[in-house]
Amino acid sequence: MAGSPRTTPADRVREAAVEAALRTLDLDAKTRLLAGQDTWTLPALPEIGLGSLVMSDGPIGVRGVRWTAEDPSVALPSPTALAATWDPALARRAGVLLAQEARRKGVHVLLAPTVNLHRSPLGGRHFEAYSEDPCLTGRIGAGYVQGVQSGGVATTVKHFVANDAxxxxxxxxxxxxxxxxxxxxxxxxxxxxxxxxxxxxMTAYNSVNGTTMTEHHHLVNEILRGQWGFDGVNVSDWTAARSTTGAIEGGLDVAMPGPRTVYGEALAQAVRDGRTDEARVDDAVRNVLRLAARVGVLDGAEPAVTELPAPVDGAALAREIARRSFVLVRNEGALPLRPGTVALVGAAARDARVLGGGSATVFPDRVVSPLDGLTAALPEGSVTYAVGADPTTEPGVADRGFVLRAVCRDADGAIIGTASVPNGQIQWLGDDLPDGVDHDRLHTVELTGTFTPRDTGPHTFGIKGTGAFTLTVDGTTYYDDVQRPAKDDPFASFLGAPVPRARAALTAGEPVEVSLTHVVDLPEDVPLRVVGFALAHQGPQRDPDELIAEAVEAARAADTAVVVVATTERVESEGFDRTDLRLPGRQDDLVRAVAAANPNTVVVVNAGSPVELPWREEVAAVLLTWFPGQEGGAALADVLTGTHEPGGRLPTTWGPLADAPVTQVVPADGELAYREGVFIGYRAWEKEGRRPTYPFGHGLGYTDWSYESVETDGTTVKVRVRNTGGRPGREVVQLYVAPAEPDPERPARRLAGFAGVEAGPGESAEAVVELPRRAFEIWDEMTNSWSFVKGSYEIQVGRSIADRRITLTTTV
Structure with missing residues (x-):
């Protein structure tokens, strides 16, 4: 790649405005600009016509500066789902929508996409990243970035680099x-x-080869900026910056969040003390001003985008992405659904999990569950429902049946502010407090309101968070003590497990008063002041065998059984890795029992990343739906009924943990060695000679395809395919490059490109796939450069890494 950014005349005009603004700033103003003024923003500098840059988390929606359901956001399917579409153009459309959402919320910078790799299936945050393969990840990520930035909103590609667990x-x-x-x-x-x-x-929390990423001169200054020509802003992950001089020397531009960071006054003093040069500060300020110019908050500089894309229907696009992402991995004639009755089974069929946990969380204004979607799509009375098995083994954030508000008081007990709370979670970061409330006066926050249960029996209430709490249910105080953190994690209040603290017998339909009061005790020297806690709840737990028996009876009486199994927030979320790949609770038992009662059983897997499917050969169909976003249930109905075919292909290998080649995600003495080298994902499965459950790239549709011819001119590959089935469809043509002579130091084959084509029954289509030079290169550690490896190669084309239909040999 070129070592300097490509420029246009408009870029040069903006650059002149940036330089003019920079010349007018003194040291204190410059260093202040590099430090967050609060959780989500940089300070405005009116003296140079600079507005405040506003950032917000993504990647499946734009939360805005307030983490609350009062300000809803469109919730798209998870990044693993987007990658499963194998469609960069669709990723670009997703980005356009998110830019539209960002502009609606006054956001200039979207903290996304996440392009770390699925190094091990145990990575707890894999739902937020795309794939195990760098080619697929790069293509989908590029489409996403192009889409967001076409709407005049910046992206921050993260987490640079190797934040893979x-x-x-x-x-x-x-x-x-x-x-x-x-x-x-x-x-x-x-x-x-x-x-x-x-x-x-965005640079990551972790270190790489001994240097923390917020100070990594080699990876940031020499490679990212020097060799690749990156000219954007480098922002730290939240609280990741630890050293003033280390960060500025290592190429970090912005330390977030504020107001307490290693920049600002500390950086100005470092310059005055001679510990770093003001020229390095100027470089960072120049990058921030360039970003401000691009997004239109610097006077005298024309924004990078002056004509916005056409408006996007968020719900419609969320539904389209979902159905295009669903991967049909097994189908013995059960799908599309046959006419007749359907027994829908599973807790996640009623209470859908549409997104992953952690900072990726947004609050959509509606969620279509599988039960909602199928009930709307099928004839009235043809769908029955049974819980079957509940994967949730602990209380979750209070939601259904709760009507809550937050009451803020000072140390004297006087009310200083209130806010509605649509669920039981308080997440106030920095100065994101209710009107009239500030940290200096805030002493207690009471979550108070009513709960109307939908089931009679013993209900469990719990507390998520750390500090002093008082929990009262229906007039009885069950807990009045201090809850300690399980580990030293600044985000434990958001990511930690709830602790059960009360058990109350309640009657369905009869409301009771509930109250959770938290004493706020925030140290003044913390980099991020957070008021975060939650009221948790779990309904009555029925005998699991009885629930499974009810599901079996429903399945036996129906023409088709559809079982929805799922992971939970305690299985897949930011903040921890997985210890196994099993479905939680009794869900495996449920599937086996239902399949034994009804041979026409379809299993829908609602998980963001791989899980083990020990019953897969016992059921008629298996459909993977990832975390499908707010319209997931409607998309599921589209696919199950056959109005649309499932369009997804696996972006990651699925297989049992016992066979997975790379499983080490826990450091030893603070270090995690990537001993597998270049062999992760399908590369490692092939190197070890192991056969996964479902290979990388696998996915079935509702029609069949034949591969008729392949040819190359050395730079592109043309593949002719034909739809040999009875209905229209889309095929993802995958191109793998394999050295003709096996080399144990190189993968047996690797994805070099792909293209999607569409054709009607009997029609043919031509896929044109670029053949990149990088497909024939390896990194030579002796010369510290890319080495083009001449020789004979097979261009293998097919439907997955394991289903290669047609091959040609070429010499390079």
């Missing part, structure tokens, strides 16, 4: 060879910089 993520030192870095972990970032020119990156 959650265990000890703040302190872990990942030991990675230069070759593995270049060929795998850096590769998606490089492709996105080259093809989408992102306006920002």
């Amino acid at each position: 959650e265990t000890d993520r703040f302190t872990v030192n990942n030991l990675i060879s230069e070759r593995a870095l270049r060929e795998l972990y850096l590769a998606p970032f490089e492709a996105i910089v080259e093809n989408a020119r992102p306006w920002g990156v």
Whole structure:
């Protein structure tokens, strides 16, 4: 790649405005601009016509500066779902929608996309990343970035780099060879910089080879900026910056959040003391001003986008992405659904899990569950429902049946502010407090209101968070004590497990008063002042065998049984990794029992990343729906009824944990060695000679395809395919490059490109796939450069890494 950014005349005009603004700033103003003024924004500098830059979390929606359901957001399917579409153009459309949402909420910078790799299936946050493969990740990520930035909103591609697991993520030192870095972990970032020119990156918490990423001169200044020509802003992950001089010397532009950061006054003093040069501060300020110019908050500089894309229907696009992402991995004639009755089974069929936990959480204004979707799509009276098995084994955030508000008081007990709380979660970061409330006066927050149960029996109430709490249900105080943190994590209040503290016998339909009061005790020296806690709830727990028996009877009486199984927020979320790949609770038992009662059983897997499916050969169909976003239930009905075919292909290998080649995600003595080198995902499965449950790239549709011919001119590959089935369809043509002579130091084959084509019954279509030079290169650690490996290669084309239909040999 070129070592300098591509420029246009408009870029040069903006650059002149940036330089003019920079010349007018003194040291204190410059260093203040590099530090967050609060949780989500940078300070305005009116003296140079600079507005305040506003940031917000993504990647499946734009939350805005307030973490509350009062300000709803469109919730798209999870990033794993977006990658499963294998459609960069669709990813671009998703980005356009998110830019539209960002502008609606006054957001200039979207903290997304996440392009870390699925190194191990145990990674707890994999639902928020795309794939195990750098080519697929780079293509989908580039489309997403292009879409967001076409709407005049910046992206921050994250987490640079190797933030591939959650265990000890703040302190872990990942030991990675230069070759593995270049060929795998850096590769998606490089492709996105080259093809989408992102306006920002976010550096990660972790260290790489001994240096924390917010201070990594080699990876940031020498590679990202120097070799790749990145000219955007480098912002820290929240609270990741630890050293003033280390960060500025390492290429970090912005330390978030504020107001307490390693920049600002500390950076100005470092310059005055001679510990760093003001020229480095100028470089960082220049990058921030360039970002401000691009998004239109710097006077005298024309924004990078002056004509916005056409408006997007968020609900319609969410539904389209979902159905295009669903991966049909098994179908013995059960789908599309046959006419007749359907027994819908599973807790997640009624209470859908549409997104992952952690900072990716947004609050949509509506959620269509599988029960909602199928009931609306099928004839009245043809759908029955049974819980069957509940995967939730602990209380969750209070939601259905609760009507709550927050009451804020000072130390004397006087009310200083109130706010409605649509669910039981308080998440106030920095100065995001109710009107009239500030941290200096805030002493207690009471969540108070009513709960109307939908089931009679013993209800469990719990507390999520740390500190002093008082919990009262129906006039009885069950807890009045201090809840201690399980581990030293600044985000424990958001990501930790709720603790059961009360058990009350309640009657369905009869409301009771509930109250959870928290004494706010925030140290003044913390970098991020957070008021975060939650009231948790779990309904009566019936005998699991009885629930399964009810589901079996429903299934036996129906023409088709559809079982929805799911993970939970305690299985897949930010903040921790998984310890196994099993479905929680008695869901495996449920599937087996239903399948034994009805041979026409379809299983819908509502999980953001791989889970084990030990019963897969016992059921008629298996459909993977990821975390499908707010319209997931409607999309599911589209696919099950056959109005649309499932369009997804696996972006990651699915297989049992016992066979997975890379499983180490827990550091030893603070270090995690990536001993597998360049062999992760399908590369590792093939190297080890192991057969997964479902291979990378696999996915069935509702029609069949034949591969008729393949040819190449050395730069592109043309593939002719034909729809041999009875209905229209879309095929994802996948191109793998394999050295003709096996080399144990290189993967047996790797994805080099792909293209989607559509055709009607009997029609043919031509897929044209670019053949990149990088497909024939490896990183040579002796010369510290890319090495083009001449020789004979097979161009293998097919439907998955394991289903290669047609091959040609070429010499390069």
